[in-house]
Amino acid sequence: CKAVAWIDHLPEGHGIEAIFCGDDIAFNTGPLLSPTWFHTHYMSRLARVCDAYHRQGIRILFHSDGNLLPLMDGLVAAGIDGLNPLEVLAGMCPTIVHERYPDLFLAGGIDVSQLLPFGEPAEIRDVVRRSVDRCEGRLMVGSSTELNDEVPLANYLALRDAVLEG
Numbered sequence: 001c002k003a004v005a006w007i008d009h010l011p012e013g014h015g016i017e018a019i020f021c022g023d024d025i026a027f028n029t030g031p032l033l034s035p036t037w038f039h040t041h042y043m044s045r046l047a048r049v050c051d052a053y054h055r056q057g058i059r060i061l062f063h064s065d066g067n068l069l070p071l072m073d074g075l076v077a078a079g080i081d082g083l084n085p086l087e088v089l090a091g092m093c094p095t096i097v098h099e100r101y102p103d104l105f106l107a108g109g110i111d112v113s114q115l116l117p118f119g120e121p122a123e124i125r126d127v128v129r130r131s132v133d134r135c136e137g138r139l140m141v142g143s144s145t146e147l148n149d150e151v152p153l154a155n156y157l158a159l160r161d162a163v164l165e166g
Contacts, residue, residue: 001045007052018059020084026066028090035070043071043074046049050079061107065145067091078102085109087144088115095134105138112143117150121158130164140164 010016025032025042050060054088062075066085067090075083083101085108086092094109109131110116115124128141141163147156 003049004052010056016058018061020061022063026064026068028066030067031071038071039074041133043078047078081105085144089113094139096132098135098138107140108142108144110143112145116155121154124155124158125162133164
């Protein structure tokens, strides 16, 4: 695999601590293809790439929108170290993912579809604080997908302030 060959040839002292890999492999309702297909065709390839990065001392933050719960055991077994963006409305609540996979580093997890555009600042601060507390230091708070112009400035500031107060 070209990716593994490239990773294996990183220079000593490369200074890379983590990489962001993956792509959207799920809808909000579940995987794009059957879990059987992913386990048969995808996970072994991902495991080879994860192994190569780990040999170099590099951690893997895996990215995919959607509901990954049917694939999570395979992703963790393949060697991912973290997960992003955690779409809450797709079932990827950071506290649930943390309870099931406590060693994963999580990034995202604050709903940008409903909470951030339409919630109240106090509600946003409360969700952020609860998520941080329940994930026991394993959550880098961020939006569940990209922030957009539907999010009022006051709500963005509530998110930011809750993180800074954290």
